Amino acid sequence: MLSPSSLLRFRKNLLAWFSQFQRDLPWRRDKHPYRIWLSEIMLQQTRVAAVIPYYLRFLERFPTVESLAAAPPQEVLRLWAGLGYYSRARNLQKAAQEIVAKHHGIFPQSAQQALALPGIGAYTAAAILSIAYQKKLAVLDGNVARVLARLGAVTGDLRSNGRWTQLQQSADTLLDQRSPGDWNQALMELGATICTPRSPQCLLCPVAEFCEARKLGLAISIPEKRKKRDTVDITLASLVLLDPKDRTLLLPPPKSCQKSSSRADVATLLSRMWHFPTIQVHQHAELELRHHAQQLFPSLAKLHLIPVANARHAVTFHSIIILPFLARVPKFPRLPSAKSLPLADLSSLPISNLTRKVARSSLLASST
Numbered sequence: 251m252l253s254p255s256s257l258l259r260f261r262k263n264l265l266a267w268f269s270q271f272q273r274d275l276p277w278r279r280d281k282h283p284y285r286i287w288l289s290e291i292m293l294q295q296t297r298v299a300a301v302i303p304y305y306l307r308f309l310e311r312f313p314t315v316e317s318l319a320a321a322p323p324q325e326v327l328r329l330w331a332g333l334g335y336y337s338r339a340r341n342l343q344k345a346a347q348e349i350v351a352k353h354h355g356i357f358p359q360s361a362q363q364a365l366a367l368p369g370i371g372a373y374t375a376a377a378i379l380s381i382a383y384q385k386k387l388a389v390l391d392g393n394v395a396r397v398l399a400r401l402g403a404v405t406g407d408l409r410s411n412g413r414w415t416q417l418q419q420s421a422d423t424l425l426d427q428r429s430p431g432d433w434n435q436a437l438m439e440l441g442a443t444i445c446t447p448r449s450p451q452c453l454l455c456p457v458a459e460f461c462e463a464r465k466l467g468l469a470i471s472i473p474e475k476r477k478k479r480d481t482v483d484i485t486l487a488s489l490v491l492l493d494p495k496d497r498t499l500l501l502p503p504p505k506s507c508q509k510s511s512s513r514a515d516v517a518t519l520l521s522r523m524w525h526f527p528t529i530q531v532h533q534h535a536e537l538e539l540r541h542h543a544q545q546l547f548p549s550l551a552k553l554h555l556i557p558v559a560n561a562r563h564a565v566t567f568h569s570i571i572i573l574p575f576l577a578r579v580p581k582f583p584r585l586p587s588a589k590s591l592p593l594a595d596l597s598s599l600p601i602s603n604l605t606r607k608v609a610r611s612s613l614l615a616s617s618t
């Protein structure tokens with residue numbers, strides 16, 4: 251607990267540091283709710299450097315909430331392709347449609363209405379409303395929780411035993427009431443650039459004098475590492491058909507057919523985007539893929555499958571090995587829902603990183 255005068259100094263130090271040292275990020279150039287919202291969604295689980303080009307491209311194509319709401323869903327996914335966690339893009343568009351239909355195209359100002367939108371949780375609502383509308387809502391995510399836990403020398407698993415509630419209370423108490431948006435961003439910035447998970451730079455920290463973990467020599471050991479869920483190994487095999495013009499065939503986004511907490515279905519691993527014909531391998535990749543190809547394309551003569559370099563991929567706790575097989579065909583079988591496009595450039599369709607890796611590996615093999 252800080253005394254009133256310490257609290258004033260704490261806020262002053264952090265805000266002054268933020269004003270001087272904050273990074274120049276595209277979404278900080280104005281406080282437009284749509285752009286703040288987009289940046290907050292893209293930044294979930296994703297590094298700033300990775301987000302910037304996506305953010306700029308996305309805004310160029312969808313400059314307003316109306317343009318996003320009216321876009322073909324596949325176009326939204328195409329612009330998101332490579333950023334991962336595609337449910338974010340799907341929810342973003344659903345939320346845009348709700349904002350147009352129910353809120354005259356303006357992101358709502360009340361926390362209750364914001365939380366009712368798809369893809370908006372407590373952290374995102376607090377971040378958007380404080381930055382765009384100066385609402386007095388303190389953010390708390392893993393990044394901010396780490397900073398607060400170090401400041402108060404809170405040990406143990408931060409997400410258990412009521413500690414999260416305790417941290418939210420600290421965040422609420424510390425919140426600068428006059429500039430909640432800057433305050434929240436300052437705490438996030440401190441966590442992202444100075445009070446980082448593995449190497450907190452206490453010597454450069456603007457609030458070091460208030461930090462209990464630094465005084466006790468505990469900065470590195472807070473927060474306690476959470477037990478990681480065991481990874482599940484999965485092997486997939488993908489069929490990359492190639493015609494004489496070096497075009498390939500992709501299938502449309504698959505539908506999920508099973509829900510299991512321990513093992514995702516192939517549709518989920520493919521992020522429900524355009525993909526090569528792909529199966530989960532149980533015993534013999536080539537035989538099982540050949541069988542799948544015959545079912546999918548009965549008109550195709552016996553394929554000569556050429557194994558190409560494996561690719562590795564991770565989706566949440568799944569560790570995936572993908573075995574791509576290349577097969578040259580004189581012409582593609584008829585499958586109305588499939589699309590043919592150059593193997594060297596699949597950018598006209600939304601594809602996941604997994605599919606991109608299969609394409610890269612196959613392209614290398616096809617050109618040698």
Ligand code: SF4
Binds near residue numbers: 450
């Ligand atoms: Fe983090 Fe060190 Fe600053 Fe404490 S003094 S808040 S541990 S950077």
